[in-house]
Amino acid sequence: DTEVTQTPKHLVMGMTNKKSLKCEQHMGHRAMYWYKQKAKKPPELMFVYSYEKLSINESVPSRFSPECPNSSLLNLHLHALQPEDSALYLCASSQDWRSTDTQYFGPGTRLTVL
Amino acid sequence: AQSVTQPDIHITVSEGASLELRCNYSYGATPYLFWYVQSPGQGLQLLLKYFSGDTLVQGIKGFEAEFKRSQSSFNLRKPSVHWSDAAEYFCAVGMNYGGSQGNLIFGKGTKLSVKP
Numbered sequence: 001d002t003e004v005t006q007t008p009k010h011l012v013m014g015m016t017n018k019k020s021l022k023c024e025q026h027m028g029h030r031a032m033y034w035y036k037q038k039a040k041k042p043p044e045l046m047f048v049y050s051y052e053k054l055s056i057n058e059s060v061p062s063r064f065s066p067e068c069p070n071s072s073l074l075n076l077h078l079h080a081l082q083p084e085d086s087a088l089y090l091c092a093s094s095q096d097w098r099s100t101d102t103q104y105f106g107p108g109t110r111l112t113v114l
Numbered sequence: 115a116q117s118v119t120q121p122d123i124h125i126t127v128s129e130g131a132s133l134e135l136r137c138n139y140s141y142g143a144t145p146y147l148f149w150y151v152q153s154p155g156q157g158l159q160l161l162l163k164y165f166s167g168d169t170l171v172q173g174i175k176g177f178e179a180e181f182k183r184s185q186s187s188f189n190l191r192k193p194s195v196h197w198s199d200a201a202e203y204f205c206a207v208g209m210n211y212g213g214s215q216g217n218l219i220f221g222k223g224t225k226l227s228v229k230p
Contacts, residue, residue, distance in 0.1 A: 040223075040225075041222070042204055043158070045217055045218070090158070099146045099208030099209055100146050101208075102148070102160055105150075105158040106157050108155075108157050110155065
């Protein structure tokens with residue numbers, strides 16, 4: 001099973017709302033990632049968790065707050081977002097955080113900020 | 115700096131025709147190369163990957179790719195395209211951060227359209 005699940009599939013929120021995106025994998029992977037993808041662009045790395053510790057934050061604004069409660073679960077908490085934050089948010093996982101490890105992607109959450 | 119270039123933004127081929135999508139990379143060390151496919155509104159699915167060994171790599175859905183170190187290329191090919199292959203294709207290189215850690219650097223993608 002190489003499945004990464006993400007909920008919700010779609011999310012519409014106002015700029016004052018607080019919401020969370022959820023990502024789950026049961027492959028025993030120890031590295032998990034959040035990417036942001038704008039239309040017609042490649043995915044852009046936001047965060048990397050390795051063994052449940054935040055290893056990379058690619059200068060992401062603090063209105064995005066990641067959390068890794070356990071090795072199977074990754075959350076992205078959203079607060080006071082801007083319309084330009086509207087995008088497809090992709091979660092991925094890999095066996096470990098190595099360049100040789102295949103990253104498996106979830107289907108994404110389509111976020112619209114009004 | 116490491117980079118991945120996909121020279122073709124959009125390619126249209128007829129169903130049943132052959133396909134080649136180009137990918138060039140700039141990387142100082144041995145590259146770890148990947149091709150992903152993304153259908154509209156979906157996540158990315160791995161087609162194939164190259165780490166070492168045989169430079170011709172077979173993947174899923176009838177795709178293959180050839181690593182050519184002398185040309186810094188990793189082009190994706192398919193002998194006969196199906197309408198369901200219409201999607202966005204991303205080439206990526208796995209990057210090391212001075213150790214065993216690695217992230218993916220993506221090319222900008224090539225959109226494939228298939229004519230009936």
